[in-house]
Amino acid sequence: MRDALRAVFLRDILQAWRRRADWLTTFFFFIIVVSLFPLGVGPEPAILRVIAPGILWVAALLASMLALPRMFASDYTDGTLEQLTLAPQPLSLLVLSKIVAHWLLTGLPLVLMGPLLGLQFGMAPDMLPVLFYSLLLGTPCLSLIGAIGAGLTLGVRGSGVVALLVLPLYIPVLIFGSGAVEAVGVGTAPGGHLSLLGAVLMISLVVSPLASAAAVRVALE
Amino acid sequence: MSFNWFRYSSPQTFYPLAGRLAPFFWIAAVALTIAGLYIGFFVAPTDFQQGDSYRIIFIHVPAAWMSMFIYVVMAGWAAAGLIFNTRLSSMMANALAPTGALMTAIALWTGALWGRPTWGTWWVWDARLTSELILLFLYVGFMALHASIDDPRRADKAAAILAIVGVVNVPIIYFSVKWWNTLHQGSSVSITRAPSMASTMLLGMLVMVFAFWAYSIATALTRVRGIILERERHAAWVAQLGTE
Numbered sequence: 007m008r009d010a011l012r013a014v015f016l017r018d019i020l021q022a023w024r025r026r027a028d029w030l031t032t033f034f035f036f037i038i039v040v041s042l043f044p045l046g047v048g049p050e051p052a053i054l055r056v057i058a059p060g061i062l063w064v065a066a067l068l069a070s071m072l073a074l075p076r077m078f079a080s081d082y083t084d085g086t087l088e089q090l091t092l093a094p095q096p097l098s099l100l101v102l103s104k105i106v107a108h109w110l111l112t113g114l115p116l117v118l119m120g121p122l123l124g125l126q127f128g129m130a131p132d133m134l135p136v137l138f139y140s141l142l143l144g145t146p147c148l149s150l151i152g153a154i155g156a157g158l159t160l161g162v163r164g165s166g167v168v169a170l171l172v173l174p175l176y177i178p179v180l181i182f183g184s185g186a187v188e189a190v191g192v193g194t195a196p197g198g199h200l201s202l203l204g205a206v207l208m209i210s211l212v213v214s215p216l217a218s219a220a221a222v223r224v225a226l227e
Numbered sequence: 228m229s230f231n232w233f234r235y236s237s238p239q240t241f242y243p244l245a246g247r248l249a250p251f252f253w254i255a256a257v258a259l260t261i262a263g264l265y266i267g268f269f270v271a272p273t274d275f276q277q278g279d280s281y282r283i284i285f286i287h288v289p290a291a292w293m294s295m296f297i298y299v300v301m302a303g304w305a306a307a308g309l310i311f312n313t314r315l316s317s318m319m320a321n322a323l324a325p326t327g328a329l330m331t332a333i334a335l336w337t338g339a340l341w342g343r344p345t346w347g348t349w350w351v352w353d354a355r356l357t358s359e360l361i362l363l364f365l366y367v368g369f370m371a372l373h374a375s376i377d378d379p380r381r382a383d384k385a386a387a388i389l390a391i392v393g394v395v396n397v398p399i400i401y402f403s404v405k406w407w408n409t410l411h412q413g414s415s416v417s418i419t420r421a422p423s424m425a426s427t428m429l430l431g432m433l434v435m436v437f438a439f440w441a442y443s444i445a446t447a448l449t450r451v452r453g454i455i456l457e458r459e460r461h462a463a464w465v466a467q468l469g470t471e
Contacts, residue, residue, distance in 0.1 A: 154392055158385045162375040170371045171389060174364040175396050178403035185407060202406075206399070217392055224384040 010095045011103040018107035021080075028076055029111040036069035036116050040123050051128045058127035059137065059187035066116050066141065066183075067176050070148040073112040074168055077104060077156040078222065087160075088226055098215040101222065105153045105215070113145035133190045140196075143203040144183040150207075150214035151175050157221030178206055238315050238455045239464050245448040245455075252445035259438035266431035280344040283337050285431050289439040291334040294362060297327035297443060301369070302394040305387035315451075317383035318458065320390065321373060322451040326443050328366035334359055354405040361400055365393045379458055 022029055043061045044054055081087040081104075090100050120141045121134040129137065155172035186199035235241045267285035274281040301323040308317030338356060339349045350356065369386055376382035459465050 154388070158372060158389055159375070162372070163377070167371050167375045170364070170368040174361050174368060174400075175392065177361060178396075178399045181403040181407040202403075209395075209399075213392070213395060217388055221385065221388050224381060224388065227381055227384075 007095055007099075010093060011099060014090070014100050015103040015107050018104055019110070022107070022111045029073065029115075032069050032073040032112045033115045033119070035072055036065050036119065037123065039065040039068055040126075044127075055128045055130075056191075058124060058129050059133075059184040059191070061127070062120055062123060062137065063140075063144075063180050063184040063187075066120070066145060067148065067173065067180055069116060070112065070145065070152055071169055071172055071176075073108070074152045074156040074172065075159075075165065077108050077153055078160055079156075082160050082225065087222060091223060091226060096219075097222065098219040101153065101157075101218045102215040105149050105218070108153075109146050109149040113149050116145055117141040129187075130191065133187055136190045136196045136200075137187045139200060140183045140186040140203060143200060143207055144179050147179045147203070147207050147210050148176060150210040151179070153214055153218040154221055157218045157225060160222070160225035179203065182206065236313050236315055238318070238459050239462070241315055242452060242455050245452050249445055249448040249452070252441045252448065256438055256441035256445050259434055259441055263431055263434035263438050266427060266434060271427045271431050277345055280341060283341045284428075285435045287334060287337040287341060288432055289436040290330045290337065291359065292436060293439045293443055294327060294330035294334050294359065297323050297330060298362060298365065298390075298397070299394065301327055302390040305383075305390040308383055309387040309391075314380070314383075314458070315455075317380075317387065318451050318454045319447065320387065321383070322447045322454055323443075324366055324370050324373075325450070326446050328363060328370065330439070330443070331359060331363040331366060335363065354401075354407075357404045358401045361404070362397070365397075369393070 040061060043057070047053060047057070078087060081090070091097050093100065117138065121138050124134050124137050152168075152172050155168045155175075158171060159168045182199045182203040186196040186203065189196045189199055235244055263285060267282055271282070273279055301320045304316045304320035304323065307313065308315075308320060335356070338359075342351065343349050369390055372389055373382045373386040376385055456465060
């Protein structure tokens with residue numbers, strides 16, 4: 007059981023390592039989107055400092071969404087996904103280890119890069135660790151919720167549908183994530199928001215592997 | 228002879244039943260709308276605070292209720308279709324989605340029309356308005372997913388999973404938006420305190436609620452007949468319909 011999960015996980019990491027351009031795209035997309043906002047809004051530091059948490063979080067949502075099709079698509083076309091459904095291990099757990107690998111490749115870079123971009127926006131020093139923790143709790147939620155959308159849109163016509171499915175479901179993560187950072191900005195404790203973000207993570211950790219596995223099975227019928 | 232509860236779960240038997248029921252709901256919808264609008268526009272008194280602009284609630288409130296209720300019913304049908312593998316349940320979910328999206332759009336539109344004279348703005352990022360907007364996105368996602376999958380049975384199942392995930396998410400979204408709202412803006416606008424309502428206003432609104440119910444059922448039944456014909460067009464009984 008543990009061997010199978012580890013094998014799926016390591017295989018995804020190895021494949022991503024051999025095709026580095028794939029996940030680096032997500033990473034640079036995040037940086038570029040964040041950098042576009044000062045160009046659009048104007049360089050006033052006071053305005054940028056206020057909107058920074060929201061911008062960073064919206065960019066994280068978009069970057070995470072951009073990476074979703076890669077979660078199952080290549081395994082779907084070459085038949086690996088079908089073999090996984092035939093495996094004796096529960097599909098939901100196999101899917102979960104794919105999600106974990108996906109988060110390490112596309113979510114974790116955003117978590118590490120977030121505080122640096124926050125500095126660019128002139129965020130206060132006490133906001134940066136909170137931004138880090140909120141991204142650390144929030145980006146796994148994005149990968150988990152996104153996996154449902156990625157499974158549902160396997161092999162459908164048109165590539166934009168996944169955005170319509172996933173972005174509305176991302177909204178609570180956006181609110182609690184940017185809310186935690188903004189709370190520090192106005193001088194209140196971010197603990198409540200971070201706790202709620204943790205709660206969302208726990209719920210999606212339970213629901214998402216089951217729903218994603220069901221979605222994958224529907225796609226393979 | 229015992230009654231067979233599953234008799235009408237087959238498209239073939241449900242198609243004529245829906246055809247018989249739909250006209251009653253259409254008539255009820257038209258009659259109740261005329262009665263409700265008459266009470267709303269001519270009988271109910273003018274509100275002393277908001278003047279006549281409050282009268283939009285006779286459209287707005289029923290539409291907002293239906294928009295939320297239809298989503299739950301739609302998800303229920305979709306879940307039934309997924310669990311029992313009944314084609315008709317999924318067809319019902321599919322038939323309800325456009326009506327639910329329409330109700331959501333009406334609720335948002337009339338809300339904006341009411342907000343302009345009352346709050347002085349078309350839109351505020353109030354918790355209720357925002358969550359209603361997100362509900363519209365959920366409807367659009369459901370319909371877009373269904374439309375983008377060619378095989379109807381696969382589309383049914385995928386859309387059902389999305390609808391169930393959506394139902395789990397709706398309370399989380401609602402509360403997150405509510406808390407977000409209280410963090411960001413003070414109590415500049417309060418629509419939660421319900422003003423005491425004249426009984427004719429309440430009557431007009433209730434009649435309109437029933438009118439919207441009848442309309443939603445009527446459209447769903449009419450639309451499901453179309454969906455049945457489209458999906459079962461290769462079945463023998465549909466071919467026979469044409470010759471009768």
